[in-house]
Amino acid sequence: MQTSTSSHVERESQLLEIGSPPKARAAFQPSADLKVVSYNIRWRSGDDLKKLTRLFQEDPEIGDATILGLQEVDRNKKRSGNKNTAALLARELGMYYAWAAPPTTAGEKEEETGVCILSAYPLEDVRRVILPHPGPGGRRRVALGATVKLGRVSVRVYSVHGETRLKEARKIEQMKAVIDDLAGHSKDMPAIILGDLNTWEPAVIDKTFKLFIGERFQTPFAEESTFFTRVLFMPIELKLDWIWLRSLESTSHGIDRTIKLSDHWPLWIVLRRPTAERHMIR
DSSP: OOOHHHHHHHHHHTTEEEEOOSSOOOOOOTTOOEEEEEEEOOSOOHHHHHHHHHHHHHOTTTTTOSEEEEEEEOBSOGGGTTOBHHHHHHHHHTOEEEEEOOOOOTTOOSOOOEEEEEESSOEEEEEEEEOSSOOGGGOOOEEEEEEEEETTEEEEEEEEEOOSSSOHHHHHHHHHHHHHHHTTSOTTSOEEEEEEOOOOSHHHHHHHHHHHHHTTOBOSOOSOOOEEEEETTEEEEEOOEEEEEESOOEEEEEEOTTOOSSSBOOEEEEEOOOOTTTOOOO
């Protein structure tokens, strides 16, 4: 007989999914730079998902990325045709993937929307991080961490979706939870923390810079807006999305405002491929 505790544990375990493509992309190229993309896709499905897949394959700015960090990625939700979006993208792009969702709230029958990491290389040490502080109705948010091995160097990657409706201090505490999870690895390990941190308040933007810079992270992005909407016909642009780097060097970056499949714009960054000579992994 299954107890409520065992049922809860089983349910929680189902909110982390890891998979590999039927046919993976080309093997490691030691001299090439690598591209990283962060995008809140706003649960795209159907024709929009097909368009997004083509963009991830062919677009001059976000196409052919080594690592994709996505947010609002559905699995088994009616609004997106009860499809497994992460698995579909992984299959079409030939990438390894991990997907995670927060705990469901009472009475919820569908899978929650989640966060995803897709990588041209296998994902190791995958962890689902439940962020502190519930939002309206008790809803929770998560981050997803995984290690990608690039030749002899391992890079820790996190895809994060922070809560929108929280006090400023609690938003910063959600970010700290991700940094705390990273602290379980070598302090010299190269790392990428990206995603939708929902930093729509100017004070939170300032505190986000202070937090990450204090933890030895850097970003080539300033305060450029990454989100667009209209309220009563008035355009509103906000800075919600970020890519933070530790012990990694960017060579170019941008925000692709020509892509309008979501109310967010995708961020992309090209990194100089890390080498073992520069990063002595302990």
